[in-house]
Amino acid sequence: MADNKTVRFGLLGCIRFASKFVRTVTQSSNSVIVAISDPSLETAKTFAAANDLSPENVAVYGSYEELLNDANVDAVYLTMPVTQRGKWAVMTAEMKKHVLIEKPPALDATELDKIVEACERNGVQFMDGTIWLHHQRTVKIKETLFDSGLLGDVRHMYTTMTTPVPEQVLERLTKEAMGLAGAIGELGWYPIGAALWAMSYQMPISVRAMPSSVSTNSVGTILSCSASLQFGSTTTAIVHCSFLSQLSTDLAISGSKGSVQMNDYVIPYKEDTAWFEYTSGAKFVDMHTGWNVMPERVTFDCGGTEESQEAMMLREFTRLVEGIKRGDLEADHRWPEISRKTQLVVDALKKSVDIGCEVVHL
Amino acid sequence: MADNKTVRFGLLGCIRFASKFVRTVTQSSNSVIVAISDPSLETAKTFAAANDLSPENVAVYGSYEELLNDANVDAVYLTMPVTQRGKWAVMTAEMKKHVLIEKPPALDATELDKIVEACERNGVQFMDGTIWLHHQRTVKIKETLFDSGLLGDVRHMYTTMTTPVPEQVLERLTKEAMGLAGAIGELGWYPIGAALWAMSYQMPISVRAMPSSVSTNSVGTILSCSASLQFGSTTTAIVHCSFLSQLSTDLAISGSKGSVQMNDYVIPYKEDTAWFEYTSGAKFVDMHTGWNVMPERVTFDCGGTEESQEAMMLREFTRLVEGIKRGDLEADHRWPEISRKTQLVVDALKKSVDIGCEVVHL
Structure with missing residues (x-):
């Protein structure tokens, strides 16, 4: 040891x-x-x-x-x-x-x-x-769909993290327990991070909460929020986080050439297997009686707990720690940079809520 | 004859x-x-x-x-x-x-x-x-998920209709060809109709286009638009229509108890079969290593062209026409009512775009 x-x-x-x-x-x-x-x-x-x-x-x-x-x-x-x-x-x-x-x-x-x-x-x-950033599925999507150009330029994203909290607990979600960003920090972290990931960590130019989507409890903690993130002039992400809805962890990304879809991006349905579905070059067939392609499903055998996303995260973290201990590696700036960009967008969205759901530029 | x-x-x-x-x-x-x-x-x-x-x-x-x-x-x-x-x-x-x-x-x-x-x-x-309103899948979802209460109250919806138009054609989408509502009428008709359908034709209280999502061509025809529709105080729909994105026809509905998902709600991938996936009562399992349920897939054999959604629409229309001809039936007000509600929301969204993406109350 x-x-x-x-x-x-x-x-x-x-x-x-x-x-x-x-x-x-x-x-x-x-x-x-x-x-x-x-x-x-x-x-x-x-x-x-x-x-x-x-x-x-x-x-x-x-x-x-x-x-x-x-x-x-x-x-x-x-x-x-x-x-x-x-x-x-x-x-x-x-x-x-x-x-x-x-x-x-x-x-x-x-x-x-x-x-x-x-x-x-x-x-x-x-x-x-x-954790999900470390899943082999996440890594594979990046390689095979984004880096290869198969999806083209990302145009539109929809991503959620919603998980219900019992009504009697909602009032206990206080500033002391979770900060006033509430659901935006605790849950929104995921969809915001997913949009940034899909954009290869290009930052949005602006963020805007949707007024009608914002709920708070009596002490002002945000319980629910939808927002649009604008990347450049042609790309929009819709993010949705809520303690008031049924569990959902959807990530749908539409590009100029194809689209990819997961409904369990945060935690796969099963630990030992995971999949994603994508289409590329989809069109309605002549006479619009169907599609020219079916969604392709790519499945991963995650070999039990050895290849689970937790194991993959631990492996990456300990690889770095071991390297630093040996003196072979310096701390990897990529991980704090990802955290920082995610936090900046969380903060911008919180600010948008605070100023009456106006646009916040980044 | x-x-x-x-x-x-x-x-x-x-x-x-x-x-x-x-x-x-x-x-x-x-x-x-x-x-x-x-x-x-x-x-x-x-x-x-x-x-x-x-x-x-x-x-x-x-x-x-x-x-x-x-x-x-x-x-x-x-x-x-x-x-x-x-x-x-x-x-x-x-x-x-x-x-x-x-x-x-x-x-x-x-x-x-x-x-x-x-x-x-x-x-x-x-x-x-x-046509999609007549598909047996559409009818079945209504019966088994909504009317039964399995999904609970609808809380959040995301629905799209995007289909790319070649760049050189975009400028030919003139007011004379399609009206200035452009993509909102031609494409938005579907996601707006889907949101209304999921809400059993309860009208939204307000509609707001997302400023960053709106694109027009040089003659002012709307080519792309995302919007939020607010139903009562707890339910939001995000609709997205665009001539600038890859084909997508997504419909995701999250309720207080479950969620349902289709990526081909407008025209099923194949004419002779269709499916939808839903989860009900989903939770992460203890220790968050997976989910307690997997999405259930319900598949329909549409028996070739006899049971296609086009055939189902024709059957409903001719059933009514035959009844009226025989004197047994009066014209069914349900269909014009559905059209009218959809059109009212299309109009409200067009108006929101016209007034700088402000909220339009209905």
Whole structure:
């Protein structure tokens, strides 16, 4: 375990959802959980037991500070509420530990810049936990449809992340829990990131919330929002995020030559398989009785948990951390850059809502 | 053929596309083409030859007036450019012939009202040629997903009709050819109609074009437009129509309990089969490694041309015409009402574009 091929993880925050990360690390060949922490020691202990983390191998702390002082920890996975992420991510970097942080990584781009600056200054890798970007399906679409020109220029996108929250919980979504960006940060992060991804991270020139789409709870947290993102003069993305709708994770991209479609881009329906469908050169046949092409389905065998998107993200993060530890690599600026661009659009959309759904130029 | 079970059709306009209608009528058991007409007799003759319409059975006229004066014609299918439809549809009704008219049926709701009024006064059926409403898939979705409550209340819709027009043709899309509503009338008719259909023809309270989405050619014809339609306080539809994008006909409907998806709602990929996919009660499974449900695919065997959506539309139209001829039925107000609501939203969207993409209340 002391081998420099092994990345030794600590957790800041023991939310139930962190079990997925523990499972992925445990199944990996090059990383290990060495410490966990939570402001409630009780919560940390319960988490350790529930996840078969033996006290012999894993230190259990009742405070984040203790974990950050543990020299055995190389890299930290941060899952605390977004309102505390900025502070602790900076602290993590200052302790020269690599930062893998849940999304959204910060309350706004100003706070994110502080995190990224701290990571750069301390020579540690920064990556947010937008898992779907690491799925082999995502990588393959980029290569085979975008880079090849098969889709042509992107003209129109529609992308959502909606997931219902029980009515009695909606009022508990406070500024303290999630920042006032609310659904835009927590959910909108995905469709905004998907539109940026499809545009190869070209930034939109403007963002505008649709007035009728915005809902807030009584304390002003945004629960639902649709928006248009304008890229150059010919490309528009519609993004939709909501705590008020049924689960949906749609991504439809229309290009000048073809289109691609997924309804499970954030988390594939099944862990061990995934697909996307595309058409290229589609036309109605003569007399308009059908189409000249059918959607092509491309399916991926994700070989169980080894090739899951979580495993792929971990592999990329630990590849970088190992390289940096060996002195072969510098921190990769691509990942913080993706986070930063996503956050800038989240901020712009939040601002559009704040100023009465007027256009915000970027 | 003189049997009152037989509906005797005449065509006003011999565009190539009318061949589909001729084929459908020819294959039907209760209707027949008895006359065709075009302002160019040459065009009408060529059409007759190309579609095996024998001069013994089918009168070929070089003017619409002659056809409307042919007492052998019960019902007329109108395919001339939209700018002439209003005038000829009224004339058709005044000659007490039933009106089956391509969409959009008129340049605006005022003109459409004149057509519908003429049809009502003359006791003839009015129906526009929005074929997809007649597909058994469309009917089944309504029954099994909406009426049953399986989808819950509709919360969000995304629907498109985009089809590319070659660049050199775009400038020929003039006011004279298609009215200034352009793509909104010709293409937007579909996504607007789809949103209304999903809402059981509840009208939106407001419509707003997205400024960045609107393109026009040098003579002011609208080539591309996205818009939001607001239904009550919780339901939004995004509609997108364009002559500048690859073919797309997407319809995604998210309800409070489930969602349904088609990418070929206007014309199914294949004439003899069609499907839709839906999920109900979808959630991420524990630890967010997948979904608790997979999309259910419901497939229809459309039994060749007998059950195609064109055949289904013809069957509904001729059922009504036969009933009216027998004196058993009155003209069905549902079809003109659907056309009128669609046209009102088309008009509102056109108005929104005209006033700088401000909100238009309905």
